[in-house]
Amino acid sequence: MMNSPYRWLKCFLIVQLVVFSSVLLADDDYVVYSPHVVKGQTELESRAYAVSDSRPGFAPSNGYLVSLGHTFTDYWKSEVYFAEYQHLPGSGNALYGHEWENTFQLSERGEYAVDWGFLAAYSQHILPGVADSLELGPLIEKDLGRLQQRLNLLVEKDVFANATLRYAPRAGYALSYRVTNQFQPGFEAYYRPIDHAHQIGPMLQGELFLPHGKEIEYAFGVLRGLNNGAPQNVIIARMSYEFF
Template sequence: MKPNNWVGICVVMILLTSMKSVLADDDYVVYSPHVVKGQTELESRAYAVSDSRPGFAPSNGFLTSLGHTFTDYWKSEVYFTEYQHLPGTGNTLYGHEWENTFQLTDRGQYAVDWGFLAAYSQHILPGIADTLEFGPLIEKDSGRLQQRLNILAEKDLGSNATMRYALRGGYALSYRVTNQFQPGFEAYYRPIDNAHQIGPIIQGELFFPNGKEVEYALGVLKGLNNGAPQQVFIARISYEFF
């Protein structure tokens, strides 16, 4: 790995470790179906719940991952730290995850771009089942406007598994003022928790020489019903290079 890449990784890791806590379920992201062959990515996502009701506060999460795109259509990513802090507990290592993104169509080939996500999560806490998650990833670009939709199903595995599937959906809309500044909003729905959330997002991409780039996103999600936290702060950052 080139020395400049190590510098970038160190900068990202400093930012990541400055964020307190963790992420148990990888809910606060709307995936793109697109992959870039040969690109390596170091990524982190974090959230923090602000809600005075019992059972919600203080709960927060944090994860870090390392991924690489091996072909024109396949990206594989390993989440090597997944921590969570739930009410009445401290920060706890929750598990690890192996995630794969498959790009099914070329950009602009059809009315919308299609991909598929398949992920396996190994939970190390006692009594928590491992999970398999899968589903379609959809994206539509219309000039400066971009929309994404994910519809994912989760199934428990192992001795602690239940027979039912848990669905969740995510929708994102953003407007590219510049590459560095792309405001928009994200919305999430989890039927199993009866949780509806929506809120503004600011995101962007910073480009550097030799194909390096940093992507960021910051947002605040509001709960639309009693099953959702009243307010969730989310942050995402990734460093990508060849």
């Protein structure tokens, strides 16, 4: 029985390093954001995924990114993704780009029927022929006792060189049940109309509290494609270390 949060952290890092040892990132959309921020909190986050699909056009691929964020006010959190990589089968790893992401908390917890926030992000892509992009949209959360629901409705638009006229909407939904703070099972679902991709799968997440106000948040799960436009299976893992 692992009774130390540091042992949980060590095990989770090993999972990320083993499963996602070849890194790729091509728009990691596998996260459902919370609208809430905590003033003065700093966050170091890593996200990773691995695609498994034997069909033509769905070559196996992995992804990894690392970010550093800080909440400057009661309503504004800013985060910089400084390591976003891409690896395609038969090629080496390449830095894909950087991203500046901002979360704005628009309401207090429980102030309205649902809690509101807004996401605004700018991605700078450095690979040849890939346009930079803006992503905007509302973040929604609802707590009912031990049950928590989140919904993101985001739209991405290419900007500057190589930009197209297309808009790329996407939606993410997450539901979790808090058995304990450390153990919160649930599921996540994702929809990207531009790719005709529908995915859903079980998730396990939790919070591990450390001394001096520090904490670790983790999430691990498997998404299953519901239609031909989505990969058959995607393993996802997320971890953040938060401190003041």
